[in-house]
Amino acid sequence: MPSIKAAILGFGTVGEGIYRILKEKREQIQEQTGYSIDIVAILVKDASKKRLATPGVVITDDIRDIWSGPSIDVVFEAIVGEEPAYTYLSEAIEKGTHIITANKKMFAKHGPALVKHAEFRGVQVGFEATTAGGVPIIRTVSNLIKGDRVRRVQGILNGTSNYILTKMREDHLPFQQVLQQAQALGYAEADPTDDVSGGDAFRKLMILSSLAFDRQPDWDHVPVVGVDHIELSHVQEASNNNLRYRHVADVWLDEKGVLQATVGPVLVGADHPLHSIDGVNNAVIVNTEYLGQLTLVGPGAGMYPTGSAMVSDLLHILGQPSKVLVNQ
Amino acid sequence: MPSIKAAILGFGTVGEGIYRILKEKREQIQEQTGYSIDIVAILVKDASKKRLATPGVVITDDIRDIWSGPSIDVVFEAIVGEEPAYTYLSEAIEKGTHIITANKKMFAKHGPALVKHAEFRGVQVGFEATTAGGVPIIRTVSNLIKGDRVRRVQGILNGTSNYILTKMREDHLPFQQVLQQAQALGYAEADPTDDVSGGDAFRKLMILSSLAFDRQPDWDHVPVVGVDHIELSHVQEASNNNLRYRHVADVWLDEKGVLQATVGPVLVGADHPLHSIDGVNNAVIVNTEYLGQLTLVGPGAGMYPTGSAMVSDLLHILGQPSKVLVNQ
Numbered sequence: 001m002p003s004i005k006a007a008i009l010g011f012g013t014v015g016e017g018i019y020r021i022l023k024e025k026r027e028q029i030q031e032q033t034g035y036s037i038d039i040v041a042i043l044v045k046d047a048s049k050k051r052l053a054t055p056g057v058v059i060t061d062d063i064r065d066i067w068s069g070p071s072i073d074v075v076f077e078a079i080v081g082e083e084p085a086y087t088y089l090s091e092a093i094e095k096g097t098h099i100i101t102a103n104k105k106m107f108a109k110h111g112p113a114l115v116k117h118a119e120f121r122g123v124q125v126g127f128e129a130t131t132a133g134g135v136p137i138i139r140t141v142s143n144l145i146k147g148d149r150v151r152r153v154q155g156i157l158n159g160t161s162n163y164i165l166t167k168m169r170e171d172h173l174p175f176q177q178v179l180q181q182a183q184a185l186g187y188a189e190a191d192p193t194d195d196v197s198g199g200d201a202f203r204k205l206m207i208l209s210s211l212a213f214d215r216q217p218d219w220d221h222v223p224v225v226g227v228d229h230i231e232l233s234h235v236q237e238a239s240n241n242n243l244r245y246r247h248v249a250d251v252w253l254d255e256k257g258v259l260q261a262t263v264g265p266v267l268v269g270a271d272h273p274l275h276s277i278d279g280v281n282n283a284v285i286v287n288t289e290y291l292g293q294l295t296l297v298g299p300g301a302g303m304y305p306t307g308s309a310m311v312s313d314l315l316h317i318l319g320q321p322s323k324v325l326v327n328q
Numbered sequence: 329m330p331s332i333k334a335a336i337l338g339f340g341t342v343g344e345g346i347y348r349i350l351k352e353k354r355e356q357i358q359e360q361t362g363y364s365i366d367i368v369a370i371l372v373k374d375a376s377k378k379r380l381a382t383p384g385v386v387i388t389d390d391i392r393d394i395w396s397g398p399s400i401d402v403v404f405e406a407i408v409g410e411e412p413a414y415t416y417l418s419e420a421i422e423k424g425t426h427i428i429t430a431n432k433k434m435f436a437k438h439g440p441a442l443v444k445h446a447e448f449r450g451v452q453v454g455f456e457a458t459t460a461g462g463v464p465i466i467r468t469v470s471n472l473i474k475g476d477r478v479r480r481v482q483g484i485l486n487g488t489s490n491y492i493l494t495k496m497r498e499d500h501l502p503f504q505q506v507l508q509q510a511q512a513l514g515y516a517e518a519d520p521t522d523d524v525s526g527g528d529a530f531r532k533l534m535i536l537s538s539l540a541f542d543r544q545p546d547w548d549h550v551p552v553v554g555v556d557h558i559e560l561s562h563v564q565e566a567s568n569n570n571l572r573y574r575h576v577a578d579v580w581l582d583e584k585g586v587l588q589a590t591v592g593p594v595l596v597g598a599d600h601p602l603h604s605i606d607g608v609n610n611a612v613i614v615n616t617e618y619l620g621q622l623t624l625v626g627p628g629a630g631m632y633p634t635g636s637a638m639v640s641d642l643l644h645i646l647g648q649p650s651k652v653l654v655n656q
Binding site: 135273315 | 462473474643
């Protein structure tokens with residue numbers, strides 16, 4: 001059976017999720033795809049740290065150990081931040097390696113360049129996990145743009161913000177108190193700025209914009225407002241009027257064909273598809289010419305949802321008439 | 329540019345939708361896939377009937393005219409009922425032709441045999457349009473079963489039933505009166521039995537069961553109850569308790585690994601993902617081992633949503649390392 005040699009760059013929650021899924025589902029994937037997927041190397045930040053046992057796998061904190069080893073067919077990248085992730089993935093593509101990333105910060109900015117580079121080198125780029133975690137929005141939009149035309153993509157793209165808005169409404173607690181609870185529960189980062197300011201949702205929206213419209217609006221011209229601007233009295237007043245605040249990232253083509261985008265709190269009524277989306281869930285609404293309106297709802301983060309999105313990217317690549325298949 | 333020769337079997341609403349989309353999006357599809365899609369023949373019930381002009385296309389009421397013409401790469405089947413659709417599609421597969429169907433009645437029963445036959449002949453079967461119209465539930469579940477495990481699939485699979493329940497609640501009208509309105513608006517058939525009795529939702533559920541679990545429960549052991557059993561007083565009492573009736577088709581693996589299924593009205597509260605799904609929409613909830621819970625909501629029927637689901641099937645087939653691609 002042909003073997004696919006994979007490396008995992010970054011071994012936090014997401015990286016470990018990929019490792020676990022590929023191990024647990026090894027035989028099922030062999031049966032479904034005809035390939036044996038072998039994790040041969042893992043790049044970590046601190047090679048001396050105690051972690052999940054990964055027998056037979058090279059553990060290193062130096063990317064050169066991975067590039068100098070046996071040829072890698074695919075890298076899973078789950079590092080946080082633009083660099084060194086972008087450099088590593090550029091190197092991987094240059095070596096003819098497929099890349100699969102969960103790194104939204106890097107991909108919002110460098111995704112278009114990576115995709116172009118990958119096309120030139122004849123390899124593929126999986127980025128399902130960059131946006132809305134386990135919700136297969138990237139695959140769905142990728143399919144829709146082929147024979148249909150996307151007009152608008154909007155959604156709840158930040159689980160932390162949605163959790164905070166949900167708890168403010170349900171428990172009648174002010175923003176700061178809910179945020180502290182969320183941090184204690186692991187639903188918010190120690191530094192939650194990027195989530196509660198809308199920056200994280202904005203970058204995911206830019207990834208969706210590149211995919212759906214093949215371009216992004218000028219970043220400086222997109223109004224971005226976070227949930228940190230919402231007070232408990234606003235939430236309560238909304239509730240009294242049967243409305244709910246949702247933090248919505250929205251990109252659409254206006255009547256003149258100009259790409260518009262906004263990110264911020266929106267009041268929605270009971271009949272709005274985002275009204276019932278509570279907690280850490282994500283939801284994306286896509287409007288197209290033929291299909292009409294499609295809504296996808298699911299977990300926006302987590303070890304297994306995000307890891308499974310990346311494994312799904314790999315299975316998709318293996319199903320394509322690509323280099324990997326031709327060489328075996 | 330390589331040409332894909334296609335035939336449409338059945339030229340009602342759905343068949344016409346396929347024709348229109350392939351014509352309107354001809355250049356976009358060429359650019360995206362590298363293929364020119366050419367409709368060369370259309371099978372109709374009555375060749376003398378006046379219909380949409382389709383220049384350059386053979387219009388016939390005799391399938392032999394299609395099989396004896398130039399070799400067809402793919403057939404789109406949008407006939408109603410088991411026969412002659414099953415026979416035609418079996419013949420197509422035998423000739424090495426990919427098949428794409430919207431025929432839920434035929435596919436619930438004969439789908440497993442067609443898929444097996446197609447595997448043997450090295451061709452592909454698209455059936456996205458058989459279930460939940462434009463909602464890409466077949467593609468999504470197909471992806472999920474590869475590296476994950478589906479535990480439960482449930483949903484609103486019949487738009488007519490959901491429209492009726494919605495209108496009974498909103499307009500305080502009894503079942504019969506809403507049904508007549510739905511018929512006048514084209515949301516219900518002249519003979520609505522199959523929709524309102526739950527039979528249509530049952531068959532779509534069986535298609536999902538084959539896909540998600542590779543088997544169907546014994547049809548005779550699945551309880552099927554339609555919306556025709558719901559009285560206005562029930563709907564009103566539910567509303568008074570902040571509950572709504574939804575007609576839910578449900579298939580799951582129980583704790584012993586036995587496949588269970590039910591089809592019938594279910595009362596759901598405001599936090600249930602099906603609570604807000606009103607009108608002719610369909611919705612499907614999938615529970616898996618890794619991803620958790622995913623919900624998809626969209627149009628369950630219609631010329632363009634259903635036609636676009638079938639065109640999407642074709643684009644998927646063209647993206648596979650299959651016979652078509654190898655031969656060109």
